[in-house]
Amino acid sequence: METTSQIFGNGLRYFGDLLAIEMRNMEAIGLAQQKMLEGMGMLAKRQAEIAEGTLRRSFGAQPSVPSSASGVQAAVIGQITSLKTAMVEGQANSNILSELAARSGGEVANILQSRMMAALDEFKAALEQAIPERLASAPTVLTVQPGAQAGTPA
């Protein structure tokens, strides 16, 4: 039979374990937030680079005024080529941003999931310590007193 002080001591230790688990959870959330911010920073940086590059190329491409039929043809072909290039660039930029976002999200999810798994293990261990094995393994028998009836104190 456990004494009151033993039960109190176990409870206190269990509370301490839970507190430690919670602290580690908070640390993981902090790290995840940091990763999220880093990811957002990288995304913003890349978006700024994309915008800068697009502007630079737009100003760089100065269409000349064609003076002959062949000049007109060359100008139109040039415009089509520019359009195709812009489309390829747009797709490439979109893929880069998507991958950066996916990587950042994946890293955050990895941190949170691995902490969640560890927390569950720690919680299980804390429970095992708090409830001694002999109590946990004792059969829980619900006995009904002879003559007792529902709603009637036995």
Added chain:
Amino acid sequence: MSPSPTAAPSLGRAAGALLLAASAWFGGGASAADPLDRFPADASQVSVAGISSGAFMANQLHIAHSAGIMGAGIVAGGLFGCAVDSVTDNGVVALASLAVGPCMSAPTLLQPVAFYQRIVTDLAAKGWMDPPGNLARSRVYLFTGRADTVVNSRTVELGTNLYRALGVPAAQIDFRDRDLPGTGAGHSWVTKNFGNSCDANAAPYINNCSYDQAGEMLRTIYGPLQPPAASPGGRIVAFDQTEFVPHAAAAANGLLDTGYLYVPKACEAGAQQPCRVTVALHGCLQSAEILGSEFYTKVGVNEWADTNRIIVLYPQAHATTVAELASQNFLSLLNTNPQGCWNWWGYAGDTRYLTKQGVQINAIWSMVRRVTGQGN
């Protein structure tokens, strides 16, 4: 063959599965090959060559191990750090989308040469690569086909400019791009008389352009050579690649269990003169698990090797799936290598893939050291 991380279409995957099954017959699948032997080879006469993703890897190997590699042959690929977004304390942040975008199809988004030069100097300053000053004595052959629709020629041009910026004299660089007959070469290793039509951009990515790329490449690197043999008289040796990978985790790191070596008769044990060694790297969709023996017997290198005492090392990459990765997590899909390419965008979570500490570079360099009798 894109040198890229893009997934193959479903039809391609079905065909790939059939080829995979067939490749076990050719010896390209998992096997218990013998350990790699030592040979009478000169460690100061080592060169690297590759096509597409193999070109990117050859370029990485050359720049990372510039003290030990005397020259490189780069075909339809190669711009050091092309997929790198930034350098960090632990390695680099590289993106598959930079590989398939700017490096392959959207060259206007490539950075100026100074950006890639800075990556080299940053990584060398961390001690992860040999000092780039060694490159000044290198001889380099670079090639891009006019009809190449897979890796844009601008990427190869920038790779050439990077070599110049790193101190390789112009006289030691042979850049070929526009002088082949017809519409020029498609994305391929070009041969004198084997493969697809010259302008094809299709499997097996070995094209017949009546141009002896292997010969010109080897002459650029090694200087004047004897004419090639009519047919190779040496032997092909299968060897175990797993011993060169940490924990023998070859598949998880994009390497096949078995690699191949071509040994000319003049380079067998007891040879009177030490032989040269060249590492020839296939591209995506060209490993032995896809093409069987085609790459390591048909690209024309063995014929030149035979008459010029060159041992040819053909390491093999592997198409890594999510299930084969060392650990599965939310980033697993971004770490696969569906087309069996060499690692030039940091797959398998290798943040130092382009340095001496990269898993594949370390494995290939260990193979070279074994062949030259330096390593274990």
